[in-house]
Amino acid sequence: MKSMVLSRSLQALALILWGAVLVYFHTSGRLVKYLAPDFRVIAFLGGLGLVVVGLFCLLTAREYATCGHQHGPEDTHDHESLDIHPIGAFLILVAPLLLATGWTKDSYSLAALTRKGLDDTAAESGIFLASTLPPLTKEIIERQHPPDENGYRQFPLLELFFSSADPEMRGLVGGMQVVTEGRLIRDPDPHAPANQRRLYRLFITCCAADSRPIPIIARFKDAPPEVEDNTWIRLSGTIGYPDEGEGHHAVLEVDFAKVTDPPVEESFMRGF
Secondary structure: OOOHHHHHHHHHHHHHHHHHHHHHHHHHHHHHHOOOHHHHHHHHHHHHHHHHHHHHHHOOOOOOOOOOOOOHHHHHHHOOOOOOOHHHHHHHHHHHHHHHHHHOOOOOOOOHHHHOOOOOOOHOOOOHHHHOOOOOOHHHHHHOOOOOOOOOEEEOOOHHHHHHOOOOHHHHOOOEEEEEEEEEEEEOOOOOOEEEEEEEEOOOOOOOOOOOEEEEEEEOOOOOOOOOOOEEEEEEEEEEEOEEOOOOOEEEEEEEEEEOOOOOOOOOOOOO
């Protein structure tokens, strides 16, 4: 009986801990780093459900219940025994969860971003479909992207990236003075010049597992600003689309930079 109560109690505590972690990530705001908006409420409700079920199982751990069928005289089996000790099973379920929750930085390293495509061109990304866009003129683009107080036209970083795959857009936007923002990180190319960095945003469809960085190249006239990797920064400069042997990249020749507050969430829907 004691073994059964211990096993049931530990299983219930595992459910409660898993549910509590989901609820914590939602209430603390950390969940926005991992899930697109449509999925966050589902995760929160799922966490609450796990907590409720876990509490119910914990409160009824001492209750006896039949298995619903008759056992023969020689049939001594039960439906609650585990192949490993209950404490071992509990640690397998809970220890990785707590360690991952405590150690995660809620962001990607340079190596992880590189594996996900930090140095890809828009043509290589497989996302951009130029044929779906209507014909554009420079006047339309300028009307859609008003200048800021310094005269630099405000462009979403993703638009600058995707425009590098379209010859028409390269011809219209190339040479414009633009301002955009994103996360600044070292360039993964070991042969990149010392004044070159990558400015990127994450494109997330449903969760962090399918996210990919959308980057442009940022080249500074002098030394790049001394900031930590993944710092949110606003860059103003002239955009170009040179082909340097690996396809056309969006390259921003930076005039000046300013560290900015991160957005409420990592979302490609933000203005720029």
